[in-house]
Amino acid sequence: MIRVRNLVKSFGSFTAVNDVSFDVERGEIFAFLGPNGAGKTTTIKMLTTLLAPTSGSIELDGLDPQKRQNEARRRFGIVFQDPSLDGDLTAWENMEVHGVLYHVSHRHRRERIEELLNLFELWERRNELVKTFSGGMKRRLEIARGFLHTPRILFLDEPTLGLDPQSRNQLWNHVKKVNETEKVTVFLTTHYMEEADRVAHRIGVMDHGKLVTQGTPQQIKEQTGTQTLEEAFLALTGTTIRDESASSVDQLRQFARMWSGGKR
Amino acid sequence: MSAIYILWLRELKRYVRSRAQIVASLGQPLLYLLVLGFGLGPVFQRAGHGSYFQFVAPGVISMTVLFSSIFSGIGLLWDRQFGFLKETLVAPVPRLQIMIGRTLGGATVAVIQGLLVVAVCVIAGFRPVSMTVAPFALVFMVLIAIVFAALGVAIGSGLQDMQGFQLIMNFLVMPIFFLSGALFPLDGLPKALGFITKLDPLSYGIDGMRAVLIREAVFGSHVDLVVLAIVGAILLVIGAYRFSKIEI
Numbered sequence: 001m002i003r004v005r006n007l008v009k010s011f012g013s014f015t016a017v018n019d020v021s022f023d024v025e026r027g028e029i030f031a032f033l034g035p036n037g038a039g040k041t042t043t044i045k046m047l048t049t050l051l052a053p054t055s056g057s058i059e060l061d062g063l064d065p066q067k068r069q070n071e072a073r074r075r076f077g078i079v080f081q082d083p084s085l086d087g088d089l090t091a092w093e094n095m096e097v098h099g100v101l102y103h104v105s106h107r108h109r110r111e112r113i114e115e116l117l118n119l120f121e122l123w124e125r126r127n128e129l130v131k132t133f134s135g136g137m138k139r140r141l142e143i144a145r146g147f148l149h150t151p152r153i154l155f156l157d158e159p160t161l162g163l164d165p166q167s168r169n170q171l172w173n174h175v176k177k178v179n180e181t182e183k184v185t186v187f188l189t190t191h192y193m194e195e196a197d198r199v200a201h202r203i204g205v206m207d208h209g210k211l212v213t214q215g216t217p218q219q220i221k222e223q224t225g226t227q228t229l230e231e232a233f234l235a236l237t238g239t240t241i242r243d244e245s246a247s248s249v250d251q252l253r254q255f256a257r258m259w260s261g262g263k264r
Numbered sequence: 265m266s267a268i269y270i271l272w273l274r275e276l277k278r279y280v281r282s283r284a285q286i287v288a289s290l291g292q293p294l295l296y297l298l299v300l301g302f303g304l305g306p307v308f309q310r311a312g313h314g315s316y317f318q319f320v321a322p323g324v325i326s327m328t329v330l331f332s333s334i335f336s337g338i339g340l341l342w343d344r345q346f347g348f349l350k351e352t353l354v355a356p357v358p359r360l361q362i363m364i365g366r367t368l369g370g371a372t373v374a375v376i377q378g379l380l381v382v383a384v385c386v387i388a389g390f391r392p393v394s395m396t397v398a399p400f401a402l403v404f405m406v407l408i409a410i411v412f413a414a415l416g417v418a419i420g421s422g423l424q425d426m427q428g429f430q431l432i433m434n435f436l437v438m439p440i441f442f443l444s445g446a447l448f449p450l451d452g453l454p455k456a457l458g459f460i461t462k463l464d465p466l467s468y469g470i471d472g473m474r475a476v477l478i479r480e481a482v483f484g485s486h487v488d489l490v491v492l493a494i495v496g497a498i499l500l501v502i503g504a505y506r507f508s509k510i511e512i
Contacts, residue, residue: 071356078354080347085351086278088277088281101355102356103266
């Protein structure tokens with residue numbers, strides 16, 4: 001379903017993704033792990049047409065996402081690392097906008113939105129503005145939205161960041177359910193090893209822009225001779241802490257939080 | 265088409281829901297209209313130009329449209345931060361449609377805001393020369409709105425942070441306003457200043473408004489129409505190009 005060969009992305013002299021190759025099969029849940037700044041998000045951005053690769057090839061369901069952008073875009077749904085909802089619209093309206101942008105027909109759209117909002121337990125709150133939602137509810141809404149146009153591939157970039165254990169648990173149950181019932185291929189990144197261990201069929205570990213290893217959680221643990229995935233991860237990527245410098249986006253977010261009194 | 269419509273509708277919904285902001289954004293035009301309008305009135309009259317209030321009202325209406333439309337474009341900056349921009353950029357819709365939807369939405373909001381100020385002006389005592397031609401003022405309001413909404417998108421596509429926003433505000437938006445003849449007549453100016461005002465697209469918008477509403481024009485309404493249409497078309501192309509180049 002996803003086929004990546006010798007993918008490279010450089011920003012000036014810095015190589016964020018360095019010669020990465022992997023395959024994800026149809027209906028598989030594939031987890032991408034790696035410390036901060038390993039190149040996970042950059043890889044997802046290239047897979048989802050937001051960034052052009054420096055070199056290498058990508059195929060999504062047999063399509064090159066750079067050459068046939070709109071066709072490729074119809075085939076995947078994405079939940080970004082940071083929120084991408086419109087807080088001044090209601091839950092229903094956020095879904096509606098998405099449905100229209102993805103050419104979901106009017107009747108099908110209504111049915112599907114109702115079904116998904118019910119599944120993600122947001123139906124009761126459908127007419128409330130999203131800015132009044134808790135972090136967990138926003139996440140659920142984003143994931144529900146990602147499924148709206150029945151994508152064949154779902155990208156989840158750290159979907160459980162900042163959620164409490166209850167919401168995380170529930171979220172993964174939903175993702176597994178939809179993966180099984182709709183045969184959606186799921187490509188996710190996370191920092192929570194036990195989640196990856198529990199949810200993913202296969203795992204790729206990335207560090208310094210390179211894919212260090214890939215295989216089933218069991219294989220990776222055996223390969224490193226460790227008991228848990230967390231230990232295996234540390235054995236593969238070392239224990240040094242990676243500091244990312246704050247981008248202008250982070251700074252502005254902080255500014256906005258200051259002015260909106262932390263409402264967003 | 266449906267993508268353009270839904271993004272246009274989104275801008276409108278956001279506008280209607282921000283009631284506090286609607287009221288707040290009427291504050292500045294009111295201040296200009298009432299304080300300058302009545303405060304400078306006696307001096308203006310003594311200089312033999314007639315009523316300053318009648319003169320400044322079209323300028324204040326245009327100012328409202330200018331600020332509202334240019335900020336809607338720069339609002340891209342907020343969408344970038346709060347992430348909604350990404351949602352639209354990965355959608356299977358040509359970026360041109362997204363840009364047009366946004367621009368038309370911002371322009372519509374600006375025109376509505378302008379009409380609110382028109383109402384305020386009329387209540388405060390503004391009287392157009394003829395009621396039958398007054399609707400043509402709407403044509404100029406729409407043109408001003410499109411020109412500056414497109415300019416806003418062109419700028420907003422490249423903005424990354426708040427500092428950039430301040431820079432644009434002080435070195436672009438305020439000069440556009442002050443050099444447009446919103447507050448003073450454009451004839452008989454010192455040569456250098458007169459030249460600069462001719463480069464400001466808003467000058468033509470305000471001249472057009474005055475031509476229609478109070479029958480006073482420096483360039484003439486036909487020149488104003490042509491200049492605004494051309495500048496608008498150019499800025500739409502630049503805005504669309506810059507928007508298509510956004511990388512997140």
